[in-house]
Amino acid sequence: MADAYVDLEQTASTATSPYETWAKAAADFQTAITQAGSGGRVFVRIDGDGVGTTKDTATGDRTLSFPGDDQVPFGLYGVKDATTATPPTDSDLCVRGTDALPVFETTSSGDITLDEATGGADVAYAIQGIRFDTTESLFLGRENHLRLVDCELDFDGGLFPSRSTFSELFNCELIFDDSSSHIGLQGFGVNFYMFGGLLSGTAPTNMIDQANIGFGYFYGVDMSLVTGTLFDLGGSVAGGLTIVNSKLAMGVTRVTGVTGGASVFVEVIGSSDETGLGSGESVRDYAKEYYKGTILSEATIIRNDGANDGVAGFSYALKPRASSTKESMLGLDTPWFGGIVEGDASTSKDFTINIANDSGSDLTKADVWVELASPSAVGVTQHDFDFSSRTAIDASAADVTDDTASDWSTGAGGKNAQKIVITATPDFTGPVYARVIFAQAGTTTCYVDPKVHVTDT
Numbered sequence: 001m002a003d004a005y006v007d008l009e010q011t012a013s014t015a016t017s018p019y020e021t022w023a024k025a026a027a028d029f030q031t032a033i034t035q036a037g038s039g040g041r042v043f044v045r046i047d048g049d050g051v052g053t054t055k056d057t058a059t060g061d062r063t064l065s066f067p068g069d070d071q072v073p074f075g076l077y078g079v080k081d082a083t084t085a086t087p088p089t090d091s092d093l094c095v096r097g098t099d100a101l102p103v104f105e106t107t108s109s110g111d112i113t114l115d116e117a118t119g120g121a122d123v124a125y126a127i128q129g130i131r132f133d134t135t136e137s138l139f140l141g142r143e144n145h146l147r148l149v150d151c152e153l154d155f156d157g158g159l160f161p162s163r164s165t166f167s168e169l170f171n172c173e174l175i176f177d178d179s180s181s182h183i184g185l186q187g188f189g190v191n192f193y194m195f196g197g198l199l200s201g202t203a204p205t206n207m208i209d210q211a212n213i214g215f216g217y218f219y220g221v222d223m224s225l226v227t228g229t230l231f232d233l234g235g236s237v238a239g240g241l242t243i244v245n246s247k248l249a250m251g252v253t254r255v256t257g258v259t260g261g262a263s264v265f266v267e268v269i270g271s272s273d274e275t276g277l278g279s280g281e282s283v284r285d286y287a288k289e290y291y292k293g294t295i296l297s298e299a300t301i302i303r304n305d306g307a308n309d310g311v312a313g314f315s316y317a318l319k320p321r322a323s324s325t326k327e328s329m330l331g332l333d334t335p336w337f338g339g340i341v342e343g344d345a346s347t348s349k350d351f352t353i354n355i356a357n358d359s360g361s362d363l364t365k366a367d368v369w370v371e372l373a374s375p376s377a378v379g380v381t382q383h384d385f386d387f388s389s390r391t392a393i394d395a396s397a398a399d400v401t402d403d404t405a406s407d408w409s410t411g412a413g414g415k416n417a418q419k420i421v422i423t424a425t426p427d428f429t430g431p432v433y434a435r436v437i438f439a440q441a442g443t444t445t446c447y448v449d450p451k452v453h454v455t456d457t
Contacts, residue, residue, distance in 0.1 A: 001039040001072075003087055004032035008054040008102060009047035021086055022048065028056045029064055029104055033076065038068035041075040043088055044102040044130065050082035055103035055133075062106045063113040070122040070145055078102040078129030094129025096150040096173060096197075101131040111157075113139040114146065127151060135177075140167050142187075148172050154201075158182050161214070164189040169197065176201040176225070183207060185214025185239055198222035206232035206256075214239045221246045231266050233257035239264050246271045254289045265290035286316065286335065293320035293332050298447060303354055303417075304407040306449035307337070318438040318446045331439030333371075337450040338433040341374060341426050348457040349374075351422045353434055355400070356408050359444040362416050365390060366397035367440035370420045372452075375430035383433070389420050390437075408447075423457055 004018065005025035016024035019032050022045075026032040032042045046052050066074045078094040078101050085092055094101050106112055112134040116123040124145040130152075132138055137157035140146055143164040149171060153159060156177040161167045165187065172194065174183075181204050185192060192214070198221060199207070207223070208216055208231045218241075223230075227249045231241045234257055241255075248271050255266040268287040288295040295318050302313040318332045341349060353370050357363055369390035376384035391397040403419035426432070432454070438446040 002036050003041050003043070004036040005086070006032045006042060006044040006056075006102075007048055008044070008056060009052045022084060029076070033064065033066060033074070036067075036074070039072035039074065040067070041077065041087070043077050043079050043083075045079045045083050046081050046100060046102050048082060048084075052081070053100075055105045057103070057105040057107060058110075059108040060106065060110040061113070062104075062110055063115055064104065065115055066123050066125045067116075068123050068125070070124045072124075073145075074123070074125040076125065076127045076130065078131075094150060096129070096152060096171060099129070101129055101150075101152060103131045103133055105131075105133040107135055109136060110134060111136045111139060113141070114144075115139070115141045116144060141165050156181055158184045158209070160184045160186065161190045161192045162187045166191045167193065169194045171195070172197040174199050174201075176204045178202055179205050182209040183216065184209055185216055186210055186212050188213045190214030192216045194218045194221050196220050199225040201225070203227050205229065208232070208241060210234040212239065216241045218243045218246050220244070223247060224249045226252055229253040229256050231255045231264075233264055241266045242269070243267070243271050244269045254287060291321070293318065295319075295332055295334060300409060301356070301447050302409050303356070303449040304409075306354065307451040314450075316436075316448045316450055318436070318448065320438065320441060331437040334436045334448055334450060336433045336435045338373075338431060338452050339454075340430065341432040341454050342429045346425075348423060348425045350455045350457050351424065351432065351434065352453040352455070353420045353436060353451075354403055354406050354417070354449040354453075355420065355436065356406070356417045356447045357444050358447075359416065362399040362402065362418060363438075363440065363444075363446065364394075364397040364399050366392070366394045368400060368420070368436060368438045368446055370422060371435050371437065372422050372424065373433040374424050374426045375428045375432070376426070384424070386422050386424055389422055 005022050006029060007022060007025040010025050010027040015027050018035050019026040036042050046054060068074045079088045079092045080094055080099050083092045112132055122143050126147040128149040133154040135156050138153055138155040138159050140161040142162040146167045148169045151172045154175040179202055203225050205228045207226045224247050230252060266289050270285050286297045295316055298315045298317040302315045306313055316334050320332055351372055372386040373383040376382055400418040400420060403417040406417040408417055432452060434452050436448045
């Protein structure tokens, strides 16, 4: 475990092992990484006088191999031109968008792979302020925990977090070189997280192309580069995409290729223009599309005295696919919603959730029901779950109770106002949660007011 230094303008005659000072710095990444060893740190600058543009570059496939294991993280840091401190301070670290980043590059038909030094080992490593530039694909290791901060990832083919890799990107830039460039979540156990930063370059036809039990999560990312499809399932077996508080292009397609019972989904929360509700900074802005159907925020067909974010009311529109069944595991489920309930062992409460639909018929208790969780034991967070509003056998299913008092907005969705009431006795004051499950096959759209109305019985 040691510190080692890289100066990309360094000459072979001055690079001296163990590369522990800038004067003796290595001239390439891998030499210093190997020297630093397990748990070590490597600091890379472009040059010593602040004017150079040298890269660590070569043709063909290239691999950066990191020593260590998942309990002894390795650190690779890009530092500003002309940095002389040993070790550098936080203020010396490169900031993407502000400083020129040291570059690890391959040209002429070559992939870049970030991986462990020996096959099969789990390695944790952090990389900050480095640009990786490849004319082909960029592979983010295998069975590794990788953390990238202020990095630039430039790729022509794909960006592939490999099998069992946990990748976290903070304030990074993904640069798509071609319309066919994409992110591939194609290994078992892939978890790919991106916090802040942006996508740039050429708009990809599909941002994510296929997933085999791989999941992508984007929080606060400028994704407006994508004007085609966020997730093309292709031959995907299972996987998902969650986007939260990010910037999306108007009219972007969430997902294509949803077929059969593939366990895949795309969920978009509070992301601008996705559902046409404005800035996207509100809980009103929600979209989920998966093999069961679609759930979208609805700003027109809403219930007066219903859910409201302080600016406007909203509801959820649940529309199943024609092939959906009434089996509960294939029902569309809304996000959990609720609030705080005051309770004790002697107070019975009615929890009321209001719904409507656009058909000419009432929904039955086999079509739609509520799962409710309420506080159940003093001093702990345990909740009781109530599934009593569901009738599992279709033939015996009664209609959901009519709601003549509900005032839904005019329009098709305001038909057949109904309500689901669950009576429970919460043992203590705390949060109550509910979600609505809609499992009717066909073309009916169910509208849900995501607000739990609590009254004493």
